Amino acid sequence: MAFLIVGMLIVGKYLHQLEPTDPLRFELTQWHKTFGILILFLAVGRLLWRLTHKSPSHPANAPKWEHVLANISHFALYALMFIAPITGWMLVSVSTLNIDTLLFNVIPWPHLPWLPDLADRESAESLIHEMHEMATGVLIIILLLHIAGALKHHFVDKDTVLTRMSPNKEAGTGKTMFTLFAVLGLGIAGAVIAYAQLSTPTVSLKAGNSAVSAVASIMGEATEISFPESTVTASIDPSDLPSSSLSATVETASVTSTNLQVQGPLPDADWFDSATHPQATFISDDITGAADGSYLVTGTLSIKGIDQKQTFTLSIQDTDGNKKASGEFTIDRSAYQLGLESQPNDDYVSNDVVIAFEFSLSE
Ligand code: HEM
Incomplete structure (x- = not known):
């Protein structure tokens, strides 16, 4: 998810500065929408996992303010994992361009209700664009804070906060689950992409x-x-x-x-x-x-x-x-x-x- 989100931030910023008539902007927006919705699904799974599992405790020797800052940034990361894709989804639903969303070029994805029927779609579109831009801007700041925190733990405090994220020998089940999810995820993505390529006629x-x-x-x-x-x-x-x-x-x-x-x-x-x-x-x-x-x-x-x-x-x-x-x-x-x-x-x-x-x- 980290790689996907960072990729989305880079592609989002890049495509936004392309000319509106540039075909690359259109193509990238379609993939941006696909991976954004994928992140939304993953975020739901992740939240369910988080709510049903105990998370690792804060390092005992870290000061109280670090615990509070970590809690706030983790909460914000979870919230933004939903707010970023949902505001993006709202944006394409209200957009006056009215372009349908086809995930991986195959799966039709609906617009949100009400937004396409608004009387003044143009002003709503610019307001929602600002919301999406602001949400992703805050996400960049929290991510940088999150990464800086992890690096501080690793290099300054020299504790196990960073390394305990990776599946290790002691956590045998964690490793198995990780491998299973990785293989399953790659398999599904590969199958969908292959299907998309095969089912898109190239007659132009x-x-x-x-x-x-x-x-x-x-x-x-x-x-x-x-x-x-x-x-x-x-x-x-x-x-x-x-x-x-x-x-x-x-x-x-x-x-x-x-x-x-x-x-x-x-x-x-x-x-x-x-x-x-x-x-x-x-x-x-x-x-x-x-x-x-x-x-x-x-x-x-x-x-x-x-x-x-x-x-x-x-x-x-x-x-x-x-x-x-x-x-x-x-x-x-x-x-x-x-x-x-x-x-x-x-x-x-x-x-x-x-x-x-x-x-x-x-x-
Ligand atoms: C974690 C998920 C997402 C991230 C991190 C993300 C990130 C971004 C960023 C950084 C921008 C550029 C904002 C700007 O500077 O104006 C952007 C624009 C955009 N995003 Fe997303 N986005 C996400 C999900 C989505 C989703 C799910 C959709 C639609 C289904 C979407 C649709 C758009 C659209 C239409 C634009 C405007 C592109 C343009 O200016 O032509 N995004 N996004």
């Missing part, structure tokens, strides 16, 4: 050739512009949607239109401002499956450095094994400050612009 779809276009109504007539230079990166694993992702980059200067009058000013500062913002990007932050086999994708579309959330349906057609993904969504050009100087209202050019895209997918 990658994106290829892409095409992005936009249609605006100009004086009542649908006018299409397209961006021949675009790149889509996608990794869509139907059995693991939380770690699936979709991102697209469009070179704004590559914009063309069959209507040359429209094409001319598009790279200018009033429209795409290609000199300052050569690329428009889309980065997904949530992909969920829909009943008809399509996907609902939510993410951030950034044009001219302005970020707006967009949601669209991504459909995948399979023609003789060739998979093609496509989708479209409508943006409000005024929200991205597109053409506001020359076309401040929608008298000539509609504010609604339909963005359509497609790309090929292969395994």
